Amino acid sequence: MAPSREELLSLARGLSFEIPDHEIEDYEVLLARTEKTLETVAAMDGKQNVHFPQAADNPLGAWAWRFELSSKSPISNILQDKTFCLKDNICVAGVPCLLGTDTFRDWIPRTDATVVTRIIDAGGTITGKAVCENLSRGAVSSTAATGPVHNPYARGYSVGGSSSGTAAVVASGGTDMGLGCDQGGSIRIPAALTGLYGLKPTAGLVPYTGIASNDASLDYVGPITTTCLDNAVLLEAIAGADGLDDRSGPGIPSPKDVPRYSHLIRQSAAAGIEGLRIGVLKEGLPADIDPHVEKKFRDAVKVFEKLGASVQDVSVPLHAHGRGVYSVLSKMGNHMGMMGQATGRRQAMLTDLYEKKGFPYTPEVVSKMSVMSKDGLLAGEFAWQRYATVYPKAANIMRKLKDLYDGVLSSVDVIVMPTTLSPANRLPAVDAKPVVQMEAAKGMTENTCSFNATGHPALAMPIGFVPAKDDVSTKLPASMQVVGRWHDELTVLRVAYAWEQTINWKEF
Template sequence: MPRGPGPAAQRWNGAGRGDDARRGRAASSGPAPAQAAPPPRFDAPTAASASVPPTTPRAAASARPTSAASAAPNPTRAAATPGETMTSVKRPTLEQLKSIVSDLHMSMSDREVGEYLEVLEGTFQSYDRIAALPDNLPAVRYPRTPGYKPAASENPMNAWAVKSEVRGAAHGPLAGKRIVLKDNVCLAGVPMMNGATSLEGYVPDVDATLVTRILDAGGTIVGKAHCESFCLSGGSHTSQSGPVHNPWKYGYSAGGSSSGSASLVGAGEVEMAIGGDQGGSIRMPAGWSGCYGMKPTHGLVPYTGVMPIEATIDHAGPMTTTVADNALLLEAIAGPDGLDPRQYNVRVDRYTAALGRGVAGMRIGVLVEGFGHANSEPDVDAKVREAANRLRALGAHVEDVSVPMHLDGAAIWTPIALEGLMAQMMHGNGMGFNWEGLYTTSLLDAHANWRSRANELSRTLKVSMFAGEYFIRQYRGHFYAKAQNLARQLRASYDEALSRYDLLLMPTLPMKATPIPPQNAPLALWCQRGFEMLANTCPFDVSGHPAMSIPCGLSQGLPIGAMLVAKHWGESTIYRAAHAFEQSADWREL
C-alpha cells in the first residue's frame, strides 16, 4: 500500500507561502545575490546516448553522485547570458528609425525622422536608467551543482538531460523523495535547453516557484529530464538530443512532451517528476509510460519560472509512480505565489486527505464522445470501459454521459495554441507582454536567439509556426479571438455535465504507444506522430478543468491510461477515485 504523509506533512505549512502569498501578493525577494562566475562547460551528448538499447527495459539506473557538498553555502545566481551588465541602451540610427516608420506603414522625410530622433532622447534616458538598475529576481537559496550529462550506460532510455543534486530542507513532507524536473523548468545554475539546440547553453539564474516549494518541503531534485523540442509534440521523437524511449518497450514512444519525466517515473528511476501540459503533455506520456499524471486546474500550480507557450493553456503538475505521491507532490507545489497572472481565486485543498475514502456514492459519467475516434484502438476503449466497470463494482454509480461539444474541443484548442505560441513563445521570446509578475529576463534573452538558428527548429514547431503566423497575418488574430470566445462555451458544456456527475471518465489517448519514427521519416509521418493523439486531452487545457491519467491495464505489453476529469479545483475528487482504483488491483495485471 502506498504510504500517505506522516506527521511532518501535517505540521508543514508550505515555506514561503504565508498569508500574503495565499492572498496572491508577492513576497519580498530579499537582497539580490552576488554575480557568479560563468557556468561550467558541459560535455556534448554523444550519439550513443540515444542509440544504445537497454539491457532490460524499466531497469533503474543509479545517478552518479554529484559534489553537492562542494557547493557554496550561500549559492549565488549563475550568469545566464554572456557579457557585462548593460548600463545604457544603443540609440537608433536614422536608417533604423526610417525602417521602423516604414514597417508601421507611415511615410516621412529624413528631416521628420531626424526630428523624432531628437525628441526621443528623453525616452532613451529612461531606458538607460532601467538598464543600469539591478533586476528584481528571487534569491536562489539552496546549494547545488551544475551536474553532468549521463553516458548511455546510465541513460538507457535517453530520458535524462542532466543529473544533478539539489537537497532541500532537512524536514518536510517530501523528505526522502527524489524528484526530476522537465527541462523547461528553471533550476538556477543547471543547464536548460527545452529540447532545442537554439536554447542549448542557457543556464537559468532563478528557480521556478515550484522548485523552491519542492526544496522547502524537503525534496531532493536529482536532475532534469529531456522533453520535446519546445514542448511541441505528443510523441517522444522530437527532442534535439534524440528520442526518448518507452520504459515498457524500447523503440516505442514514451509520449510527449514531458517524455523524459514519464519515462523515468515509469521505469522506476525516480518516484516523482514535474511535467508541463498545454495540450496533454503530462497526461499523454503518463498514459503511454504507465504512471500517474495530473494536469491541475489552470492556475493552481504557479507557472512562474517555467518556459511558457501560451498563458491561457500553460499548466505544470506532478507525475508519479503512485496516487499518494501525486497528491503529496501537488500539496507541496499548489497555491498562489503572487507572481503568476494565470492564478486568480485559487482554491487549495489537502489532497492527501482524499486518499482511502473510496468511491461509494460517487457519480461517474463515461464520456461517450471520448471513445470511438477514427484512430481509436478497440483494446484501448475496452480497457477503459473495464476500468469504469471496476469503479462501479467499488460502489460508484457509473453511466454514460454525452457532451457533444467535446468533439469540437480540439478545433477550439488549435487557434489558441498555434497563434498563441507565435505571439508569446516566438515573437514574444517566451514572455510576451501585458501581464504583471516575474519575467525570467535571462530566458527571454537566450530564447531570442531562435531567429539566428531558425533552420534548426523542429519540424513539429515549424509546422505550428507556419499555421499560427499565417492566420495572424491573414486574419488579424480573428480565429484566436473567436476560439477564446468559444472556449467559454466549451467550459460551460463540461461544467453542466459536472453539475450532474462528480467525474468524467474517458481514454487518455485513443491508441497505445506507437513506434518512434526514424529521423529521416517523411514530414507527414513525423508530424502525425506528434499530434495524432490530442483529441481527449487538449480540450481540458482550454477549459482549465483538472484531469488525471491513471494506468488501467496493459495490452500487447504497453500501458493504457484512463483519464478522470473533475470540476475546477476538484483535484481531491479525482484522487479519491484514482486511489480507490489503484488499491483495488495491480493495474499491470489488468
C-alpha cells in the same frame, strides 16, 4: 576549517580594527561561530555534481542534466527521502536548461522556479532535469536535440510528449516522482503511455513562475508519479498561489490553505466511492479509437460500478470539435510566444531566456527547429495574416465548452474517458517526412487538449496493458482520464485512489 589567528588579525587590520591582545581569543571564538553559520547556509540548496549524463547512464535518452539539489533545513518533511526529476523547461538557478533544442545553447537560468523551491522546502531531493520535446512542442518523444526518448516498456516506441523524459525516468525507477508541464496533454500523454499517474491541475493552482512558457493561457505544471497517493502528496507540496504567477486567480488558495490531499484520500478510503456519480463521455470514445484501448477502458469503468459508484453515459457534442478549436488557440497563441511578441503579463518574466532566443530568428536557427515548431511558425503566421478574427472566436468557443463540461459536472462528480485513443506509437525515423512525423502523434491529444483551454483538473491513471498496434506481442500501457470540477482535485484523486486500492493495474 576554522580561520587561523593570522587570518583573523589580517582581516581586522584591513578594517582598521586593532584587536587588544586579551580579546583575540574571544574574536577567534566569534569568527569560528560565523564560519560555522556560513558553511551551513552555503550547503543549503546547493547544486552538487552538475554534469551531462553519459550514454551508459542514460539508456532511454531521458535525462537532460544530472545534479543533486536539496536543503539541510527544509520547512517540512512531506517529501523527505523522495527523489525528483524536472522537465527541462523548469528553471533551476545555475543549471543549464536545454529546452530540448539546439537553436540556442548555454542558457543557464538565474532563478529557481517556484515549484523547485517548494520541493526543496518540503524535504525532497532533485536529482536532475529530464528531456523535453524540442522547445516543448510535440506529443511524440522524437524531437529533442539530444535524441529520442524510448518507452521503458518497449524500446523504439514513443513516450509521448512533451514531458517525455520525466515520464521515462519515473516509469523506469530513475526517481520516485517527477514534474511535467502540460500545454495540450504534455503531462497526461507521457504518463498514459508509460503506466503513470499524471495530473494537470485546475488552472492557476500550481504556480508556473520560473518555467519557460509558449502560451500562458494553456500551460500547466503538475506531478507525474507511479501511484495516486504520491501524486496527491506532491500536489500538496507544490500547490498554492505564490504572488507572482498571474495565472492564479480567484479560488486559488495560499500554500498554507492547500487541502491535505493525501491525508484526505486515505481518510476517504474506508468510505470508498459508493454513491459517487461517474459520467462516461460519449464523445471521448470516437469511432477511430483503438479497440483494445476501448475494451480496457470499459472494463476499468466496471470496477467503479463494483465499488458502488453510479456510472452513466454523458454527452458533450462540442468535445468532438475540441481538438480543432484548441489547435487554433495553440498555434496562434504559441506563435506569439515563439516570436517574442506576447504581451499583457503581470508575472516574473524570464528575460534571460528571451535574450538567448535572439529575435528575429535567423535561417540557421529555424533550420534546427523540429517539424512541430516549423509547422507551428508557418501555421501561426498564416493564421494571424489571413484569419486574425478566428482566435477570439476560438477563445469564446472554449468558454462555451467549459460551460458545457460544467453543466455535465453538475449532474455527475467526475467525467471519465480514455486518456489517449491508442497506445504508444513507434518512434518515427529521424529522417521521416514532416507529415509522417506529425502523424506519429495521432490519437494522443484528442481527449486531453480541451481541458487545457477550459481549466478543469484532469488526471491520467493506468488501467492495464494492451497490444501495440503493429505488434500484438508487445504490450503497452493504457490509461483512463478522470476530469473534475474546478478546484476539486480531491474528488478526482479520490476516484483514482479507490480504483488503485482495488486493482493492480499491471495485472488488470
